[in-house]
Amino acid sequence: xxxxxxQDHHYxxxxxxxxxxxxxxxxxxxxxxxxxxxxxxxxxxxxxxxxGEGHAEVNALAEAQDKAQGAVAYVTxxxxxxTGRTGPCAVALVExxxxxxxxxxxxPNPAVSGKGLAILNQAGIExxxxxxxxxxxxxxxxxxxxxxxxxxxxQCKLAASLDGKTALKNGDSKWITxxxxxxxxxxxxxxxxxILTGADTILVDNAKMNVRYAELLEPPFPAEQLRQPIRVxxxxxxxxxxxxxxxxxxxxxxxxxxDLENNHHWxxxxxxxxxxxxxxxxxxxxxxxxxxxxGVNQLWLEAxxxxxxxxxxxxxxDEFIFYLAPKLIGASGQxxxxxxxxxxxxxxxxxxxxxxxxxxxxxxxxxxxxxx
Amino acid sequence: xxxxxxQDHHYxxxxxxxxxxxxxxxxxxxxxxxxxxxxxxxxxxxxxxxxGEGHAEVNALAEAQDKAQGAVAYVTxxxxxxTGRTGPCAVALVExxxxxxxxxxxxPNPAVSGKGLAILNQAGIExxxxxxxxxxxxxxxxxxxxxxxxxxxxQCKLAASLDGKTALKNGDSKWITxxxxxxxxxxxxxxxxxILTGADTILVDNAKMNVRYAELLEPPFPAEQLRQPIRVxxxxxxxxxxxxxxxxxxxxxxxxxxDLENNHHWxxxxxxxxxxxxxxxxxxxxxxxxxxxxGVNQLWLEAxxxxxxxxxxxxxxDEFIFYLAPKLIGASGQxxxxxxxxxxxxxxxxxxxxxxxxxxxxxxxxxxxxxx
Numbered sequence: 213x214x215x216x217x218x219q220d221h222h223y224x225x226x227x228x229x230x231x232x233x234x235x236x237x238x239x240x241x242x243x244x245x246x247x248x249x250x251x252x253x254x255x256x257x258x259x260x261x262x263x264g265e266g267h268a269e270v271n272a273l274a275e276a277q278d279k280a281q282g283a284v285a286y287v288t289x290x291x292x293x294x295t296g297r298t299g300p301c302a303v304a305l306v307e308x309x310x311x312x313x314x315x316x317x318x319x320p321n322p323a324v325s326g327k328g329l330a331i332l333n334q335a336g337i338e339x340x341x342x343x344x345x346x347x348x349x350x351x352x353x354x355x356x357x358x359x360x361x362x363x364x365x366x367q368c369k370l371a372a373s374l375d376g377k378t379a380l381k382n383g384d385s386k387w388i389t390x391x392x393x394x395x396x397x398x399x400x401x402x403x404x405x406x407i408l409t410g411a412d413t414i415l416v417d418n419a420k421m422n423v424r425y426a427e428l429l430e431p432p433f434p435a436e437q438l439r440q441p442i443r444v445x446x447x448x449x450x451x452x453x454x455x456x457x458x459x460x461x462x463x464x465x466x467x468x469x470x471d472l473e474n475n476h477h478w479x480x481x482x483x484x485x486x487x488x489x490x491x492x493x494x495x496x497x498x499x500x501x502x503x504x505x506x507g508v509n510q511l512w513l514e515a516x517x518x519x520x521x522x523x524x525x526x527x528x529x530d531e532f533i534f535y536l537a538p539k540l541i542g543a544s545g546q547x548x549x550x551x552x553x554x555x556x557x558x559x560x561x562x563x564x565x566x567x568x569x570x571x572x573x574x575x576x577x578x579x580x581x582x583x584x
Numbered sequence: 585x586x587x588x589x590x591q592d593h594h595y596x597x598x599x600x601x602x603x604x605x606x607x608x609x610x611x612x613x614x615x616x617x618x619x620x621x622x623x624x625x626x627x628x629x630x631x632x633x634x635x636g637e638g639h640a641e642v643n644a645l646a647e648a649q650d651k652a653q654g655a656v657a658y659v660t661x662x663x664x665x666x667t668g669r670t671g672p673c674a675v676a677l678v679e680x681x682x683x684x685x686x687x688x689x690x691x692p693n694p695a696v697s698g699k700g701l702a703i704l705n706q707a708g709i710e711x712x713x714x715x716x717x718x719x720x721x722x723x724x725x726x727x728x729x730x731x732x733x734x735x736x737x738x739q740c741k742l743a744a745s746l747d748g749k750t751a752l753k754n755g756d757s758k759w760i761t762x763x764x765x766x767x768x769x770x771x772x773x774x775x776x777x778x779i780l781t782g783a784d785t786i787l788v789d790n791a792k793m794n795v796r797y798a799e800l801l802e803p804p805f806p807a808e809q810l811r812q813p814i815r816v817x818x819x820x821x822x823x824x825x826x827x828x829x830x831x832x833x834x835x836x837x838x839x840x841x842x843d844l845e846n847n848h849h850w851x852x853x854x855x856x857x858x859x860x861x862x863x864x865x866x867x868x869x870x871x872x873x874x875x876x877x878x879g880v881n882q883l884w885l886e887a888x889x890x891x892x893x894x895x896x897x898x899x900x901x902d903e904f905i906f907y908l909a910p911k912l913i914g915a916s917g918q919x920x921x922x923x924x925x926x927x928x929x930x931x932x933x934x935x936x937x938x939x940x941x942x943x944x945x946x947x948x949x950x951x952x953x954x955x956x
Contacts, residue, residue: 384927384929534746538937543923553753554914560913
C-alpha cells in the first residue's frame with residue numbers, strides 16, 4: 213500500500229523476525245514482535261516469548277524507556293485492549309507517549325478486533341494497519357484460525373515411499389525417510405501446540421510422540437527450555453493402558469474418548485477429554501473444537517492411515533506435509549490414507565501444491581485442500 | 585579441460601543444439617550435430633535428421649563447400665569410420681581438407697571407438713575429444729546404452745495421485761494428471777524409439793498407445809512428419825485380437841510372445857517377436873535384448889502395476905518418471921507397482937531423485953535406480 217514507506221517495511225520486517233523468536237513457546241498466545249523507532253533510531257525491540265510473560269509492546273517499551281516518547285511503534289498484530297495476565301498494550305503505548313502505531317494486521321478475534329487501535333486513536337495517536345499483513349499472518353496461522361473459527365490449524369504429516377507406501381506389508385517402517393526429514397518432523401512437533409495421534413500408533417509402535425531435543429536440527433534454545441507440546445491420543449475403545457511408553461514421559465497428555473469408563477490409574481499429567489461420539493468412535497470435529505477451546509492453535513497430526521484418512525475425509529486438515537523417500541515398496545505395502553471408496557474421478561479429494569523441496573534425499577511436498 | 589577454449593565451448597554448444605533437432609527422428613541412429621568454423625567464421629552447420637539421410641558432418645560440409653578447407657570441425661560424436669547408407673564421415677572430412685576435428689566424445693561402440701579419429705590422424709588432421717562430453721552424452725542416452733550393453737535405455741512412466749494411486753478401485757483413471765502432464769507424456773512417446781505396454785492396458789483401456797499429434801505441446805515439426813514409435817505389447821497368453829483399437833493404427837507393432845501359436849489374421853505392420861519364457865510369461869530381459877538388436881535405443885514403458893513392477897523388479901528400468909497429481913484417492917485405489925513382498929526395510933528398491941518440477945498443478949519427479 214502506498215501509505216507505507218520503504219523504511220516502514222524495513223522496521224516491520226524486523227518486528228516480524230522478532231516475533232518469530234516466540235514460535236516454539238508462545239502457545240496459546242500468538243507470536244508478536246514490536247520495534248520502536250524514534251527519529252530514525254531503533255530505541256526498543258521486543259517480542260512475546262511465553263504466555264504469562266511480557267507482551268511484545270511491553271518488552272519493547274521497557275527497552276526504550278524515555279525514548280518511547282514520540283516514537284513510532286511497529287507491531288505485527290494490533291495491540292491488545294484487554295487486561296489479561298498483563299495490562300492492555302494499547303494503554304501502555306498511550307502512556308509511553310508514542311506518536312504513531314503501525315500494525316501489520318488487526319486482531320483476528322472478531323470480538324476485540326479494532327479495539328486496541330480505537331484506544332490509541334482516542335488518545336490522539338495516529339494508527340495504520342495492513343503493512344506486510346501476509347507475512348504477519350504467516351506467523352500465526354494457528355492462532356488466527358482458532359480466533360476466527362474456534363478450530364486449530366491442523367497439519368497432517370505423511371511419510372511414504374515414492375509409490376505411496378508408509379510401511380512394508382509386515383508393518384516395518386523404520387526408517388522410510390532419512391534423518392534430516394525426521395529432524396524436520398521433530399521441529400514441526402516442537403512448534404505445535406499439540407500433537408495428535410491414534411491409539412494404534414501408540415499400541416503398535418509403542419510411540420512416545422514427544423519432541424526429542426537431540427534430534428532437532430540447530431534448535432534455537434537450550435534443552436532445558438524445550439516445551440513439550442500437549443500429546444493428544446484418540447482412544448475410542450479404551451485400549452490404552454498407563455504402562456505404555458507414551459505415558460512414561462511427564463508432560464501433558466489428553467486422551468480423547470467418548471466416555472470416562474475406565475479403571476486404570478493414570479499419571480497426573482494425563483487428562484481424559486470426553487467428546488461426542490460418531491458411529492461408535494470419537495467425533496473428530498468435536499474433538500478439534502474442544503482442543504481449540506483449550507487453546508490449541510496449531511495441531512500436528514501424525515497418525516496411521518485410518519485416523520489420518522478420517523481427518524482428511526472430514527475436511528479437518530489445513531495442510532498436508534508429505535515426505536516421500538526415494539524408494540519403492542510395491543503394492544503389498546501399507547497405503548497412506550484410508551478414504552471412502554470413490555465411484556468417479558470427479559469425487560477425488562483435490563489438493564493444491566504449495567511447496568516442493570528436497571530434504572537431503574527425500575522429497576517434501578506441502579499441499580493444502582483446494583478451495584473451490 | 586584446459587585444452588579447450590571458450591570459443592571451442594561456444595561452437596560445441598551450437599553443435600549440440602543442432603544435434604537435438606534430430607531427437608524425434610534419427611532412431612535407430614544417434615543425434616549428431618556438426619559446426620565448421622574457418623577463421624572465426626561459421627561456414628557450415630549440419631545435423632543428422634533421419635536414418636538413410638545425410639550425417640551431420642556431410643550436411644555441414646555440403647553447406648561449407650570450399651570454405652571447409654582449413655576449417656575446424658566441431659562434432660558431438662566421433663565421425664564414423666564405416667560405410668553404411670552413406671560413406672564414412674571421417675573420410676569426407678579428410679577429403680574436404682579440414683584442419684582439425686574436435687569431437688565431444690568417441691564412438692560408444694567398443695568395436696569402432698577411436699577408428700574415426702584414427703583415420704583423421706593418419707591423414708595428418710589434428711583431433712581432440714572430450715569437449716562437453718556430459719552434454720553430448722545426454723543427447724543419446726538410448727543409443728549409448730544400446731551400443732555399450734545391447735539394451736535400450738528404459739524409461740518407466742508412472743502417473744498417480746499424491747498418495748500413490750493410479751486409479752480408483754473401479755479402475756477409473758481418466759484423468760489423474762492434467763493436460764500439460766499428459767502432453768509431456770506425448771512428447772516423451774514421440775522421442776522414444778518404441779513404446780512398451782502390456783496386454784492388460786490394451787484390453788482394459790482399449791489404449792492405442794500412439795503419439796497424438798494434436799496433444800503435443802509446441803511440436804517442432806508438422807503433423808505429416810510425425811514418426812510413430814514402434815508400439816510393443818507383451819502378450820504372454822495370446823489374449824490380444826486384431827480388432828482392438830491398438831491394431832487399427834497403421835504403424836509398426838511388435839507383439840512379444842513366447843510362441844507363435846495363434847490363429848488370427850494380423851495387419852501387415854504387426855510383427856510377432858518370440859522371446860524366451862520365464863515362469864510362463866515373456867522373459868522381459870530377453871525381450872529388451874531383442875528390442876536392442878532391432879535398434880531400439882530408447883524404450884518408453886507405460887504399463888499397469890504388474891508389468892511396470894516386473895520391469896522394476898528385474899532392474900531393467902533406467903529412469904522412472906512420476907507424475908503425481910495433487911489429489912488423494914485413498915487406500916482402496918490401485919497401487920503403482922506390484923513388487924515382491926519385502927521382509928525388511930533394507931530390501932527396498934532404492935532410487936535417487938534426479939529432477940523435481942511442477943507441470944501445471946502436477947508434480948513431476950524423475951528418479952533413477954540408486955547405484956551401489
